[in-house]
Amino acid sequence: FYFVMSEGGASVAIVGGGLAGSLAAVLLGKRGYKVDVYEKREDSRSEAFQWEGRSINLALSTRGRKAIRKAGIEDKIVAQCIPMKGRMMHDVSGKLSYMPYGIDDQVVLSAGRRMLNEELMNVAEEHPKVKFHFNTTTKQVNVRETSFVAVDNDGNQSTVKPDVIIGSDGSYSGVRSALQHRKGINYSQTYLPHGYKELTIPPNSDGDFAMFTNALHIWPRGDFMMIALPNPDKTFTVTLFMPWDGENGFNQIKTEQQLMAFFESTFPDSIPLMPNLVKEYFENPVGHLVTIKCDPWYYNNTVIFGDAAHAIVPFYGQGMNASLEDADQFDDLLAACGGDIPSIFPKFFEIRKPAADAISKLSHDNYIEMRSSVASSLFLLRKSVEKLVHRIIPNTFIPLYTMVAFTTIPYHKVIERDHKQTKIFNRCLMLGTVALGIGVILVVPPFRHFVSTLLTDVRLRIRSTL
Ligand SMILES: Cc1cc2nc3c(=O)[nH]c(=O)nc-3n(C[C@H](O)[C@H](O)[C@H](O)COP(=O)(O)OP(=O)(O)OC[C@H]3O[C@@H](n4cnc5c(N)ncnc54)[C@H](O)[C@@H]3O)c2cc1C
Known part of the structure; x- marks a missing residue:
């Protein structure tokens, strides 16, 4: 059952039409709210769009699936994903070992970020009162006045004064910055000493996947690691996680010879799979891995969620899942708010903040598991x-x-x-x-014999001392 606002009901401005913002637009649209989504990028469905290539595929699991089910597109999304049944570990000699994620048919899905975002935008736009404004950057967010300035690509500016602002504008959120200017808002931003670089494993000469398809591949190497997730076009997106500095750091690899020597000593089995390694390594940027904490997530008529409220490191594959879960649980609370959206902000924060802190911690811990523990047979035995x-x-x-x-x-x-x-x-x-x-x-005879001799000996000694 959805509460439908009458014409003239609350107008909501969503800043950031990424995954969390687009799902929020769907769910608010379903409830009949007037929703305007301001997205600084080009519409990725347009021909002019140039993909900037940030984490092309993402691990989608139960929480994210539950949230997109609410949007009515779970089956459509699942059909475009690749199921990963477990982790495939590659040791330095190229030997493989496999660890299933769960039991029976439990799978994590490798989902294209762009596909997922576009499906969410498509379904959001089916609601007549939802409108996306692409190429529009929001600036000068004023949480006291509930307003901001929207600037389009031609530099045209307009002041927007909605009833509610939802900031889902990612890790470097401008809406969160505006919140931080209020007294009583705590904030922390911590960078990992590791960065990440994306590379590609193209299809093999038969046009098929170059490695086992239904797994997340990991090359765990102690202080650093490489992972690969499959894509529907039969490529794998590879992500290399390494320290910025020091031994085995990005900054140590400056020439092609250094790169190849590093790969030959650490990931030799991946070299034949990556014909564009040198080009991609030196052309693709190194991304930062940041953890953001903020408390509270709201002020007056403005709230933040998704990465804007709780960016986490990606080692549990849960950042998007948690962000979609934010939108899902926000919607649960909306059901009972009678149109007064800001009235749910305290409850929303109370429910989601401990969850966000917990997944932040788990994600940090899982980096150690992924880059190191999974290489140990004892660890794998324990997991089995x-x-x-x-x-x-x-x-x-x-x-x-x-x-x-x-x-x-x-x-x-x-x-x-x-x-x-x-x-x-x-x-x-x-x-x-x-x-x-x-x-x-x-049970074993030599042990049994040893124990009985020992006991006889002890008995005799006791007797002789009495
Ligand atoms: C390397 C890597 C791998 C990852 N892998 C996984 C994974 O496997 N599984 C998983 O669950 N999560 C993963 N994540 C995390 C996931 O990417 C994020 O948690 C998720 O994208 C958060 O969604 P969001 O909508 O909150 O933010 P975003 O996806 O960052 O969207 C924010 C949007 O806001 C827009 N925007 C920003 N500023 C403005 C502005 N001023 N005006 C207008 N628009 C603006 C941006 O253009 C963007 O579209 C990974 C992250 C990284 C870095």
Whole structure:
């Protein structure tokens, strides 16, 4: 059921028509609000559009899927994605090992950012009161007056005064900057000492995928790593994550020889797969990895969500999922607000802030897991045991990754539950190891003989001392 505003109801300006902003436009449009989306880029559906190539594909999991289901386009999106059933690890010798993400048919989808954004814009525009203004940058956001200046590509300026401003303008949000100028708003911005560079693995000579299709490929190398996600055009988008400086840092690779020597010693099996490695490496920029925290996310009639409120590092593949979940839960609250949108801001913040902080922490922690732990056989063994236990008692024990990627348990509850589970799991593991040890002693003949001789010896000594 959707509450439909009468003509003249609240007008909403969404700043930023990326993933979170476009989904918010769909959901507000469905409820009958007048929505204007201001997007500084060209419409990617137009012929003039030039793709700037930021993280071409994204891992879409349960939370994001639930949100786009609300927009009515889940099946359409899923049909254009590539399912990834697990991680395929490449060691330095090129040996592969595989770890499924979940059990049975649980998959993470490799989704094209552009495709997803365009499908969301298409469905948003089906609502008569939703309008996108492309090539329009917003400036001078005034959260006290609920206004901003919209500037188009020709430099034409107009002052916009909507009833509500939603800032979904990404990590370097201008709406958030305006909020920060108010007293009582906390803010932090932390850069990782690592950056990322995108490269490509084209199709092989048969025109097919050059590696196993249905996996996220990882080359874990301790302090740095490379990953690759499949695209429907049979390419893989490769992302190299490395420190900016120091040994194995981007700044150390200045020549083609240095690049090839580095790849030969660290990712040799990838070299034949990347014929454009040298060109792409030196042409493509290195991106920053930033974590943003802000508190609260609203003031007066202005609210922020998505990366604008909580940019996180990408190592859990959850930034977009969390941003879409923001829009989804914002919409749940709208259902009961009776048209007074700002009245839901405090509740929205109360629900989403702990979740955002939790996924921020989990994403940091997962970088260590991805670049290092997955290379350890003990770690992989433990993950297999966890999956086995989950299969036996699926509702009692849910592995951490499964909770994050395949459930909608709030992220902070995921952490709480994982702490409890890990404690019990470790105790059981210890007891199991002790029981196994005793079993071995009692059953295997040489051990049994040793123990019985030892016991006889002890008995005799005790007797002789009495
Ligand atoms: C390398 C990398 C890999 C990632 N991989 C994943 C993944 O696998 N899975 C996942 O869930 N997440 C992933 N993410 C995170 C994901 O990209 C973001 O969380 C997601 O894009 C956030 O969506 P958003 O709509 O909040 O912001 P954005 O997608 O950044 O959209 C913001 C929009 O606002 C517009 N804008 C900005 N300023 C203005 C202005 N002044 N006026 C008008 N418009 C403006 C921008 O043009 C843009 O369209 C990854 C991120 C990176 C960097």
